[in-house]
Amino acid sequence: MSEHGAGAGAAHATTGTYLRIAAILVMITLIEVGVFYVPTFQSVLVPLLLVLSAVKFTLVVMFYMHLKFDNRFFAFLFGGPLLLALVVVVSLLLIFYGAVRLRTGM
Amino acid sequence: MGVDSRKMAFWAFIGSECLLFGSLIATYLVYKGRSLVGPYPHEILNIPFTSFSTFDLLMSSLAMVLALAAVQRGDMKQGKLWLLVTALLGLVFLGGQFWEFSHFVHEGLGLTTNLFGSTFYVLTGTHGAHVTVGVIWLLTLWIQALRGKLGPKQALTVEITGLYWHFVDVVWIVIFTVVYLIQ
Numbered sequence: 001m002s003e004h005g006a007g008a009g010a011a012h013a014t015t016g017t018y019l020r021i022a023a024i025l026v027m028i029t030l031i032e033v034g035v036f037y038v039p040t041f042q043s044v045l046v047p048l049l050l051v052l053s054a055v056k057f058t059l060v061v062m063f064y065m066h067l068k069f070d071n072r073f074f075a076f077l078f079g080g081p082l083l084l085a086l087v088v089v090v091s092l093l094l095i096f097y098g099a100v101r102l103r104t105g106m
Numbered sequence: 107m108g109v110d111s112r113k114m115a116f117w118a119f120i121g122s123e124c125l126l127f128g129s130l131i132a133t134y135l136v137y138k139g140r141s142l143v144g145p146y147p148h149e150i151l152n153i154p155f156t157s158f159s160t161f162d163l164l165m166s167s168l169a170m171v172l173a174l175a176a177v178q179r180g181d182m183k184q185g186k187l188w189l190l191v192t193a194l195l196g197l198v199f200l201g202g203q204f205w206e207f208s209h210f211v212h213e214g215l216g217l218t219t220n221l222f223g224s225t226f227y228v229l230t231g232t233h234g235a236h237v238t239v240g241v242i243w244l245l246t247l248w249i250q251a252l253r254g255k256l257g258p259k260q261a262l263t264v265e266i267t268g269l270y271w272h273f274v275d276v277v278w279i280v281i282f283t284v285v286y287l288i289q
Contacts, residue, residue: 073109093136
């Protein structure tokens, strides 16, 4: 299945691949909701959910948004700001909790 | 570089949207657990209902790629069908969000009730506004297709619409985890 009119000439995934990705996404969502309710997973809940969420995010971006098959420049245009956004999130959390620790002395 | 300028510009736009949602998610996380009065997240968030909304949005992404594939191969009957299905699934998501917001307001959580209310409504409301724009965009394409003005030559237009729609989906993937599941 080739791309038409995009100017990049990149190939896209097949319908079968799209359906398999959808099935994987639904399964991961069920696992996410499942582990949320199982007390055994409470100690590892946050890292587990973050990893599962990252897998879903990557699958959609790579296959549905065709970044796996498209020009690498698009990956740079998307990946750069995404990385920057992650840095903003982590920095704000560190600054905020650092300030709270300083204020409370904990 | 051999890349389409419209597609390049749209990827740059999506990159800027990453920063917008990154800031909103960071704000939500910074104020997480700092509300002085209720309702608190664990008292009010409905995981089964939101799981259904997540499933709905994931299926709309599938419908979107099927619409693009159909338009690319010139099968406009399937293209029209999947575009409409994508838009309808988007409307179902918006209906669910409207119901959720109404329910929360009824439970006493307003925009200014506490820090959770302020950050929750701004983050999920901004996402909902993006879904609304996406639904209008999809319905516009569907009407164009009905009038015979959308064909394989306009596949790039459908692909760019798809990029927007899938981005809205990946943002929800993050919100579902950060806001609803990690309480």
